[in-house]
Amino acid sequence: MALSATVRAELRDIVGPANVHDAEGDLVAYARDATPLFTHRPDAVAFPADTAEVAAVLALATRHGVPVVPRGAGSNLCAATVPLRGGIVLVLTRLNAILEISADELLARVQPGVSSAVLADAVAAHGLLWAPDPGSRTVATVGGTIATCAGGLRGLKYGVTRNYVLGLEAVLPTGEVIRTGGRLWKDVAGYDLTRLLTGSEGTLAVITEATVALLPAPASANTGVAYFPSLAEAGEAVARVIRAGVVPATLEFLDRACIDAVEDFAHLGLRTDAGALLLFGDDGPPDLVATHLDRIGAACVAAGAVEVTTAREVAQAEALLAARRCALPALSRRGGVTILEDATVPRPRIAEMVDRIDAIAARHGVAIATFGHAGDGNLHPTCVLDSSDDTDAVRRAEAAFADVFAAALDLGGTITGEHGVGAAKLPFLAARLGDDQLALLRRIKTAFDPAGILNPGKLGS
Amino acid sequence: MTGDVFDPGQLSRCISCGFCLPACPTYAMTGDEASSPRGRITLMRALQDGTLPPDDPTLAEQSSFCLGCRACEPVCPAGVQYGSLLEQWRVHQWRGRRRPPLARALTLVAGQRWLLRLLGLVRGAARGPAAPSPTTAGPAAAPPTTAAEPAAAESGAGEPAGQLMLGCFERALYPAVSRAARALDPALAVPSAQGCCGALHAHNGDLAGGERLARRLGEELPGTIVTTSGGCAAHLASVLGPRRVRELSTWLAGRPPGTELRVAGRRARVTLQDSCHLRNGLGVFAEPRALLRQVADYVELPSAATCCGAAGTYSLLRPNDSRRILDAKLDEIEAAGVDLVVAVNPGCLRQLRTGLRRRRSAVRAVHLAELLAEATAPAPPA
Ligand SMILES: Cc1cc2nc3c(=O)[nH]c(=O)nc-3n(C[C@H](O)[C@H](O)[C@H](O)COP(=O)(O)OP(=O)(O)OC[C@H]3O[C@@H](n4cnc5c(N)ncnc54)[C@H](O)[C@@H]3O)c2cc1C
Ligand code: SF4
Ligand code: SF4
Secondary structure, three states, X not given: OOOOHHHXXXXXXXXXXXXXXXXXXXXXXXXXXXXXXXXXXXXXXEOOOOXXXXXXXXXXXXXXXXXXXXXXXXXXXXXXXXOOOOOEEEEOOOOOOEEEEEOOOOEEEEOOOOEHHHHHHHHHOOOEEOOOOOOOOOOOEHHHHHXXXXXXXXXXXXXXXXXXXXXXXXXXXXXXXXXXXXXXXXXXXXXXXXXXXXXXXXXXXXXXXXXXXXXXXXOEEEEEEEEEOOHHHHHHHHHHHXXXXXXXXXXXXXXXXXXXXXXXXXXXXXXXXXXXXXXXXXXXXXXXXXXXXXXXXXXXXXXXXOEEXXXXXHHHHXXXXXXXXXXXXXXXXXXXXXXXXXXXXXXXXXXXXXXXXXXXXXXXXXXXXXXXEHHHOXXXXXXXXXXXXXXXXXXXXXXXXXXXXXXXXXXXXXXXXXXXXXOOOHHHHHHHHOHHHHHXXXXXXXXXXXXXXXXXXXXXX | OOOOOOOHHHHHOOOOOOXXXXXXXXXXXXXXXXXXXXXXXXXXHHHHOOOOOOOOHHHHHHHHHOOOOOOOOOOOOOOOOHHHXXXXXXXXXXXXXXXXXXXXXXXXXXXXXXXXXXXXXXXXXXXOOOOOOOOOOOOOOOOOOHHHHHHHHHHOOOOOXXXXXXXXXXXXXXXXXXXXHHHHOOOOEOOOOOOOOOHHHHHOOOHHHHHHHHHHHHHHOOOOEEEOOHHHHHHHHHHHOHHHEEEHHHHHOOOOOOOOOEEOOEEOEEEEEXXXXXXXXXXXXXXXXXXXXXXXXXXXXXXXXXXXXXXXXXXXXXXXXXXXXXXXXXXXXHHOOOOEEEEOOHHHHHHHHHHHHHOOOOOEEEEHHHHHHHOOOOOOOO
């Protein structure tokens, strides 16, 4: 849709002319996010400075029926920030203040545009831990992390973002500002809108401030690597680790193709002759960490590990984690397009899911590399293609992934564990939720957003 | 469909993950996707596939606003060769008349061998007798000892004597830097017939010219080319291969250290400003620091790895943006409590020196070669 001159003029009035970009080139730059194969230009990009400006933009948009797509760093992997129906992309990175860090209350108040890593560093200086740790932490904003309920490399022990959101300030699409939850650890006054907005993918309200829970920083942390002949043994190792009575902070796996790609970038001396690698880590008092790492190592050996090593120093442990975070972009060294999925199954069924993925890849004649958060049952099977112009290959990859979703559901899992639905997984949502629940989602969406202006064509549509 | 502006393989490497955003100085300035590496690659793709017309103003602005510092490269897990893509972009963007006149003039001058030689003569002949520069406040350096020479000539990883390249910039502005390099390694040969390496051309829309000049220089200076300019080193390495080129700090690495450099009766406190292309293009950053630590107290700047805003011709073409970047850097330098800030690239040296003088700062900017030449050589081993 094209914006009317009135809307453009009002938008400029609200955020200031310098904070509205609408040259063709600007629109092209905001037509996509980290998701391949989805692009659509907005009509304008606006950079509000505060809650009042956000509220005024949303009220304007509702009045005129203009789509608004909230955007943090645009690192999501489900086309959640692609403005499918044009309109205004609302970039929230100017709201980037850390308003308060309270060690007494174990919480922080932050604006949505702060990156997860910046927040983590700031609270670490107070001896505190911001637990959500998506692989994209250096880029991803806290707003985007909450709006996607991101997981990450610490999910097994610490859970995901929703466990750390105490309260939100949010602007409804109609322009009202609400405050949900707050600094309280107990508060059952009303429906839990804080949780509803967490993971709402910018379709219900725009988050303008968050009160997040922190933890005392663990005294130490360490990481190790186990190599296996194949992913199946690595999956078996995960089950054995849990049975050994350890819930490690980190249990990540990479198959051979991923090890290759990561080693190519990070040069850590990873063994590229192994079929799979399990990266494990724990934190806490040093003795406990050492004991846990020993037990995890033993479980890995029992499951068929060919080699187990632990990092000798902090820098080495951090380098291992950093390398794991780069798995997805590193895979693109192997080709032009990387299409990745986020299927998640109950933890004990990982090995089974890995087998199914192999069979599906063979059936469709595509190469699928897999890495993921093994401890959470969260797999990222990834198809690397030479180019998106090869429509036949793209079609085969998409058909393979439809089967992967079906397999995940069949094993009691879900179509997306952490990346979200966005535009990319909307067609598969009914299969996961059923018609009645999907209809309820739509009614909830309408209650928040009667004009249907907020991130249309995604969740709730 | 413009189709052939970029190498399609290089362009398709980027998966738009955004990992490069926090490293980019222009993105830090604006918070605008279009001035981030990821956004610029999206723009390049739009140019390549015809989504945007070749004369689109955002394309023009973003290809010129980019510093070309390549800070986005080492952080990119996908291995996107952004610097190379930018060169290709500028070839297209700055074709013919659209090339900034100043860039045209500069590359023209640097391409003229007779002019270069003239500059060298007028500015006091870098090829003259090797002598340390009088620019810094340290004690006068001892004359280079002949006994150290054979050893020195060998210690460049056991290679034969290197060929000192006289950068255009040094010849015109800082002949003392080349003199200091010769003081440090008197075995360095300095052939008089040598032209420009072409880095200036490659970064300013004349990639073919840049490569041609590099090849010619490669012929004029057979063997290992030693340069005091990080930018020239990276460009030469990209054309001639990394084995042919040594930036001064890697050439000197492993040699016996000089004596301590003192300022006001105590050990000098120094910091280093990385050369962007040396660090991000060639991965050289530990070597100059190691050399500095041998002769002074070394202080690391939080933003040492980030561009100072000189960025080749950038400080001339976009003085306001360059100044904004420099000002933040100078604040940091002044807060660091150092006597000297050391550059490993003449462009950075000029940028820092000009900025510090403008502020009447007590901190002085010197080239690594000048500083090391001032630290007196130790007594040669018996
Ligand atoms: C290499 C790579 C690794 C990744 N690793 C992980 C991982 O380990 N775990 C994981 O869960 N995800 C991961 N992701 C996905 C993504 O980075 C995260 O979901 C991230 O938290 C998104 O943050 P963002 O700021 O980029 O949000 P964006 O992409 O800008 O937006 C994401 C969604 O949030 C909405 N939104 C953004 N800000 C607001 C706001 N203030 N108010 C309301 N809605 C808002 C948007 O409309 C959109 O729907 C990864 C991505 C990449 C590229
Ligand atoms: S250039 Fe590299 S780091 Fe930046 S978005 Fe592209 S792939 Fe990611
Ligand atoms: S070269 Fe420097 S300024 Fe240009 S995009 Fe990369 S990091 Fe940003």
